[in-house]
Amino acid sequence: MVARLALAAALVFTAAPIAAQYNDADDPYIWLEEIQGERALAKVDQWNADTEAVLTAQAEYPLAKAWARQILDDTRQIAMPDAIQGDMVTNLWRDADNPRGLWRIASLDSYLAGTPEWRTLIDVDKLGEDEGQSWVWHGANCLAPEYTRCLVSLSPGGTDADVVREFDITTGAFVKGGFTLPEAKSNVAWFDENTLFVGTDEGPGSLTDSGYPRLVKLWERGTDFAQARLIAEGQQTDISMNGFSVLDGETRYRFVRRGPDFWTGEYSLVAEDGATTALPLPVDAEFEAVLDGYVIAKLNSALDTPAGTEQPGALLAWSLDDVQRGRDAAPFAVFRPSETQAVEQVAASENKLWVKVLDDVSGKLIELTPEATGWTERAMDLPANSTIQIAETSGAGDTAFVTVESMLTPPTLYAVPSEGAPRAIASEPAQFDASKFTVEQKFATSKDGTKVPYYLVRPEGAEGPLPTLIHAYGGFRAAQTPKYLTAEPYRSGPLGLFWVESGNAYVLANIRGGGEYGPRWHEDALREKRQNSFDDFHAVADDLVANRLADAGRIAASGRSNGGVLVGAVANQRPDLYGAIISGSPLIDMKRYNKLLAGASWMAEYGNPDVPEDWAFMREWSPYQNMRDSADVPAAFYYLSTLDDRVHPGHARKAAAKHEAWGQTFYYHEYREGGHSVGSDHEEDAKRAALLLAYLNREIGNGAD
Template sequence: MIRTAALAALLASTALSSAAMAQTASPAPAPAEASGGFATSDATDPYIWLEEIDGERAMAWVNAHNERSLGVLRGDPRFEGLHQQALEIVQSRDRIPSPGFNHDGTIDNFWQDAEHVRGIWRTTTLDSYRTEAPQWETILDFDALAAAEGKNWVYKGATCLPPDETRCLVSLSDGGKDAVTIREFDRTTRTFVEGGFVLEESKGGASWVDENTLLISRDFGPGTLTSSGYPMIVKVLRRGQTIDQAQTVFTGQPTDVSVSGYTLRDADGVVRATLINRGVSFYEGETHRLNPDGTTTKLELPAKSNINALVRGQMVFTTDQDWTAPSGQEFKTGDVIAYDLAAWLADPTVRAQLVIRPGPREAIEGISNTRNKLVVALYENVRGSVYVYEPNPSGEWARSRMDLPQNVSVGVGSASERDDQVFVSVTGYLNPSSLYLADAATGEADLTKSLPAKFNAEGMTVDQFEARSADGTMIPYFVVHRADMAMDGSNATLLYGYGGFQSSLLPGYSATVGKLWLERGGVYVIANTRGGGEFGPNWHQAALQENRQRAHEDYQAVAMDLIARGVTSQPKLGIMGGSQGGLFMGAMLTQRPDLINAAVIQVPLFDMLRFHRLLAGASWIAEYGNPDIPEERAWIQAYSPYQNLRAGQPYPEVFIHTSTKDDRVHPGHARKAAARLEELGYPVLFYENTDGGHAAGANLRETARRLALEYTYLTRRLMDAPAAE
């Protein structure tokens, strides 16, 4: 099923093992009661006006806070040096161009640098790509397009029609919003098609059926969006028709998250099934087949499942719940399952095949397919390997392991459907990223590209520890540090967390963390708390809804363990996280401020009693619960940071930042958090980027500025602070 993407972890991270939780740390207080019923209703929220995104009063508040915060942080003598280093890194051409296979074997890439701030879509041959200096041809220059049209275009991807892939649907966002305008583009002429398909700005998508037909899910007017603000209707749009003339083929319910349509194609680009996805909740959905006569048939799949691949006639899917198939077969949460697609569509009671059953400390982090093989990134204790699976005539699947480095993070990239080649990325906290071109048929992999080090990692090491959470669960975390680090609590330490939406923090090389923090003596820690997907669906589901506090306790346990080990101390410990991770930061701030001296709170969720009423928030009810149901409201209110901020606490000065154009997590969360803290008498640094969307990456210069602001703040709070005596 299709899931709304949560904010990508700012660094691909992973986990560490540790000893028992610190016994000397202060006991965790119970969550604070909402201060006098503060903001428990619209009427009692004095800052609800800050939710008016472009309101005159709200923007005056934003501009005043930006002026003050930028003045403080940019006025620090270290800001400019950090800014120049960040700018050099993000604009560097010394990066691996992410490759995407086309059906003809050529390679496409989207590229940004100092001269192409918005980026270019470009192409080359595979042979040329494998050289040190590929000869690229520009397909579409987004800086030039934005200048020519007087628009603030941000590229959001393109889908091209197999098998020749000459006609493409290009998605363009105004300033980085999730909502996009979709326009038909001709790769041969490298121009937008005159009189071609054009879909005006909306959340939703479009998928090719054939060169004259699209499946579209958009905002079609009043009553056509779900309560989450996503499309509720799928239509078939034929060339020459207006949107109003398109045929409605599926209508969901207002309480759904979203509906969308797509085609399941074989390696030759032939449509084998046209499908409708109905996202009933963030994690539960239905898959319907669109029949030739325009009717639909619901298919027998688990409510919590994802279709991953179609390889040699086998439809491969994963289940995130225990499931009894129509055949009577029993499957477990996390299983990878396959059906012979044609046989299954004809008879849903045919037997399925179990492809993979991960162990308790394993998780599947990626599934792709080449022409003949299934390629899987399988992690054990947050360390990755790539396996190749192939259906046998007997119906079972054979498995082999690719010849790749061990004890690293691996990512399955673009796969060819002309043959069995696939790109695989390999990285680690201290290992610059490298890219292998692997042959899934033989298991051999050749190093194609590797990056030089972007920071000096000499003398640094990575440890994996575990911390014991409040309920006894052992929580893995990684510590990246100098090998000769003194264990006396004197180390400026940044603890990163996310902990939601089954999003795993896997080991990865971050030049900016390395250059702006590690190289300057800082310690970097990544917590693999429940709520993530590091050990599969069960690890995530253990912290859903009424159990959300478990994830907060996991994160707090890691902080206490770091202090108990002598890695750091309260004056030297800071935390960072964004989106769901911003909620993590708010929970730490309100529940255990005694553990920290800094918090970078990025595009956060903060007012959890109103999250479901703001932008895409209703789509996350399956993660958090529904504040309109009294029982669920009670558990949400117990940890909602906005309601639990109170006077007289040892809150450090925090740095909160958001984006005006974020149309996923409402900027009102961050604004109201800052306003409430100031009302209670706490110092706050607040910055709102007026561009950039949820990922805050509309252009590279803004990305560099944000990084410099963050690390200037962390330097002031942690590196300048004396260690606890």
């Protein structure tokens, strides 16, 4: 048995009183939900110190941390376009000298030539120093078509809540007396150059039960926000309300969206005077783009149209002119995916609609053109068997900027014009010798007979079982596509690379709950069907063992956020299979999740634990309630952030407390900053990758007992 962390002390609580909303006689660890509570943070500090004492002493830790930092800070990284703004392009650049980033701008011509001439707009690190704030960049929304005025969002420490300030690109400075909003989970967008759509925290009644704006107001420049005019409001039980605008040619269309639950939305067209007209989109359709006077949406359930019944996953178009004139806007199909395909991304340029499709989890890019006789379709010539991602499209002209990568091939950024061949304009350098590894796509058979795809990376020529890391997500329609190993399985750290370089195997599992095969793949793991995603994960692990590619007990299950539900459930259900569990920013206590931070917004995904019929099926797989006092549980590593205002840190804290009380091996690392994404800079990301590598080696590596 491997040595345990020094966490043997019994938990005896004589704590200070806890706020009334935290009283729960059934949970002795509920005091750990006090995010900034003195006792809670003292316990976090102890767990952090115990974990670091063990893992930083591992021989591989300093080498892995240094290598991770080198990769993350590599100045040869692609300067990805945040936005194409007319004849300019913006980018947020982070490196060793600029850990929080430089927001900068260059001409589109110089960018396309591969020699961008950057001008810094905001030095986020310096701004934080000057203002005494730990600012984390949350993006900028610049008003088309001039793109001179921007709404800049900055988060203190990486929380979802941020402050909003108006910025002038021409002067390179914040606008004196311009639009500003204090820290909140606001929804803010341009209505016109002197008016904003705003939903924000205005006190009691202004937020939904999920903690997001319930009201949409129009705020005119030069007036107090108290004078902003209400144009739409949702119900207290809704998820959120927001307004936004889209420029289509020279026409600015404005919309308001009401979100009754996570998977439904009611859209209205907003007139110049603020009056609203409902759009005829199905309530579960996904608003994707506006082009040529049509709103484009993806179906998530079948829809009867004048031309026949359209199936889930299809892209349909509705005439906005018909909506404005009060006529019946009959939809028509512009793209229908095949049985093996799923529409993952849709973006519009000046005259084209760009669609990124998954075909058995492999990426394809399709260009759609509206014409008088119908929309024509053309597949673009990009490398096959790759992951393709639409980074941005040009507002003027018809060019898509697309990244192409695979597990063994570093990302390349292509400019894909409507006319002419795609052209590579930037590539990341190779960070390892790809000839040392092989990648295969395999299919496991789940409990109900469903074929579940997964990608397997192993050292070239390896024979027999290897210690194996399986990463998955399995929820919220989020497809998991294979990316370069320096980014797998955590976008912020090269753990996947370090693991296979050490002679082990890495697996990316495309389990149900994601969007790999469109709406049906997601719906098969919703609510009472959640067990299907866990069965899919078990099936992949069993398939590896059956084919002598892995040994039971030498498999690590990895998941983040929703993936915390996944890995917690599979660890409880099949401790015979898994020897380690990586649980990042996790959901774990599904009895109370809807009462913690943004948890109420996810009840359409999981169920409502306050409804007995829902809790009856949730109780079967909720990780926290199914933990047990046993010696055979996998050793878990929890990583998270104190300032995560999306998934409450109490989930991981309470799970750790149970492990501690039962004398079970576990590891824990809670960063003070970083929000839901955990790392607020490359130093933290590198440290996490190194800690996780040391943990995996210790628990399931070839040197483990």
